[in-house]
Amino acid sequence: MDAVTRDAAKRGLWNRVGEVALKILGLFVILEPIWMLLPFAGFLYGSVLHIQTLNQNPNTAWLTHFVFPVLTGGWLGPVLVVVGFLIFLIGASQIYWAKIRRSGLVTGGLYRFVRHPQYISLTLFGLGILLTWGRAMTFLAFFFMMFLYYYLAKSEERSCIRLFGEDYNRYREHTSFIFPGDIALRRLAARLPKLNLPAPVRVAGAFVATMAACFALMWLIQSVRLANRRVPYLTAAIPLGPADEGAQQLAIEAGAAGGVPFVKADRVVVARGPYRNAWAAGFAESVLTRLRDSETLKPFLAFLDAPDGDVLFVFCGPYDKPETPGQPGMHRGGGPSGRGPAPDPQGPHRVRLILMRCTLAAGATVEDALADKAKRAIKQGCVAQVNLARPKDEDFVEADGRTRGRGFPGEQRWGFFVKQFAALPSSARHPQAVAVPGKAETGTLILVQAPILRTRLDHAFAEALRDRLAASETMRAQLRTNGIGAGVVAVAFPRPGPNWYQAHHLKPQVSVFTMVVRLAEGATTDDLFTPGRRQLLSAFTAEMDFKIEPPQDSVSTITAIGAWRDLEERWDFFLSGVGGGGIHLHHHR
Numbered sequence: 001m002d003a004v005t006r007d008a009a010k011r012g013l014w015n016r017v018g019e020v021a022l023k024i025l026g027l028f029v030i031l032e033p034i035w036m037l038l039p040f041a042g043f044l045y046g047s048v049l050h051i052q053t054l055n056q057n058p059n060t061a062w063l064t065h066f067v068f069p070v071l072t073g074g075w076l077g078p079v080l081v082v083v084g085f086l087i088f089l090i091g092a093s094q095i096y097w098a099k100i101r102r103s104g105l106v107t108g109g110l111y112r113f114v115r116h117p118q119y120i121s122l123t124l125f126g127l128g129i130l131l132t133w134g135r136a137m138t139f140l141a142f143f144f145m146m147f148l149y150y151y152l153a154k155s156e157e158r159s160c161i162r163l164f165g166e167d168y169n170r171y172r173e174h175t176s177f178i179f180p181g182d183i184a185l186r187r188l189a190a191r192l193p194k195l196n197l198p199a200p201v202r203v204a205g206a207f208v209a210t211m212a213a214c215f216a217l218m219w220l221i222q223s224v225r226l227a228n229r230r231v232p233y234l235t236a237a238i239p240l241g242p243a244d245e246g247a248q249q250l251a252i253e254a255g256a257a258g259g260v261p262f263v264k265a266d267r268v269v270v271a272r273g274p275y276r277n278a279w280a281a282g283f284a285e286s287v288l289t290r291l292r293d294s295e296t297l298k299p300f301l302a303f304l305d306a307p308d309g310d311v312l313f314v315f316c317g318p319y320d321k322p323e324t325p326g327q328p329g330m331h332r333g334g335g336p337s338g339r340g341p342a343p344d345p346q347g348p349h350r351v352r353l354i355l356m357r358c359t360l361a362a363g364a365t366v367e368d369a370l371a372d373k374a375k376r377a378i379k380q381g382c383v384a385q386v387n388l389a390r391p392k393d394e395d396f397v398e399a400d401g402r403t404r405g406r407g408f409p410g411e412q413r414w415g416f417f418v419k420q421f422a423a424l425p426s427s428a429r430h431p432q433a434v435a436v437p438g439k440a441e442t443g444t445l446i447l448v449q450a451p452i453l454r455t456r457l458d459h460a461f462a463e464a465l466r467d468r469l470a471a472s473e474t475m476r477a478q479l480r481t482n483g484i485g486a487g488v489v490a491v492a493f494p495r496p497g498p499n500w501y502q503a504h505h506l507k508p509q510v511s512v513f514t515m516v517v518r519l520a521e522g523a524t525t526d527d528l529f530t531p532g533r534r535q536l537l538s539a540f541t542a543e544m545d546f547k548i549e550p551p552q553d554s555v556s557t558i559t560a561i562g563a564w565r566d567l568e569e570r571w572d573f574f575l576s577g578v579g580g581g582g583i584h585l586h587h588h589r
Helices: 002-049 076-101 117-132 136-164 166-173 183-191 199-228 245-249 283-293 298-305 366-371 410-422 459-471 473-481 525-529 567-575
Strands: 233-239 253-257 260-265 268-274 311-317 350-360 376-387 397-404 442-448 488-496 509-519 534-545 555-561
Touching (some): 076 117, 260 410, 268 283, 376 410, 442 525, 459 534, 473 555, 488 525, 509 567, 534 567
Antiparallel strands (some): 233 442, 253 260
8 A cells, every 4th residue: 555655656746847847848948949939039120110209319229229119010920929928817817816815716707708718818929020030030039938838737737626616617518718709618528539548649649740740831821921922112223434345345254164164255265263252243244255356465465366265264363362262251251240241452353364375175165174174274374453344435444454474374363263163052153144334225124112111111211212322323334244134133232231220220321232134035123033033143231330321332342252152041041031912113214
């Protein structure tokens, strides 16, 4: 008898330990998304709500980016959070008032309708967070939380039966479990056959079913959202200057061999990189079209006038020779905030060209020469520092330009650049569509009203942002180099700049992440946001300061984004907060 009593006491102890552990874990799961996601969401996007009163005082300005989250689901999310919190307070007050009065079992108020109103409140609170910051981890945490709530509620009911006995059993008979009306499900469950599975199997099966429902719902929501997404944007026509007849007549092809993407025309091959400036759409094409116009390079390039002669290969490196090979920014760079590469001190239009005159083996092509060094022999070399921002009627060579002879370490330089290309992601080593600058006199700039929420709520701010970009000569020069026009457009995504969270919020700095995009044949700007109807070519960031009033140029710095940045991932990220069925603005300028 004593042994049976001891076993029962042990089982009771372990049950209580399990229940306490389950409650502690449930409390952590409840609070963890709030601790982790709200400060993060608020820091990124909180102040985009343009709450002027708080921003006027430095003592309260911090609230706008640590407390208020982004409203990705409209106002329904915050409303559910508030309603859930209020229900939680009401339910908790009933329980604690009953404890103070020692009145026993609580069956009135909210508990008249459901036995666990506090879980309804936390469910509404969680749904509000989902609608406010609906990311995959939030969905997983929510469904896991609901899974735990079910077993926590069952554990609490066993405790109530021990405390209140038959009174609680009678109370259970005429009240719902968690959600009002779920008492009808009890009758349905009574008619279903019982599987009588062991408890661990039932719990594991319930967990798998819960997570399966979570993933199915995420897939459904994402599919519906993408199918019905309406992206708000503004457009502007950008004057690019007179068309270049030479650029229009030159037949330029794109290709890749030996892991080196390139453009070529006749016997000139320009590698698209490896330095990040040269990854910009239209950059290698600009080098290709301007080489023969350079007076400085004419002596070295004279061999191209001979028919069926040697081939010129051109690689692009940093304008200033780096102290450490491969730096600065051959691949990635390091911006001060970690958001991208540091600005090139020489600007986005300058590179050092390494030109190599090569004799190809009999029957070999330029692709063969790039893939196999046995198929070519380097005869001469030349190094020139060039600036593509110089006017077309000026020599774009700014320094050097001397021909190198026997002492030129051609194979060493060639091998270095090939290693730089080999270190890039495989997607960056494929051919990129040709974008020839000078083919069009005007281009199209598209300002997407995301991810900054203020660009959607404050239309005047969005228009001012677009107009400043369209009027910026710094921006125009970059777009001219990128070959905007003739099916190639610029798509700009504004994001908070360095002083976005300061007290002078009314005059913010904005960092515009701009992508150069080629539209598919027959596609329009409305097709930009349809998969398969566009190709992302390259990207750059433009730093803007609204303290600089027009007609002065608000754009201060252009920074080219290298091949390490996954543009498709950036594109999806910037559009992740755009819901379906919303506004779809096309304001042209």
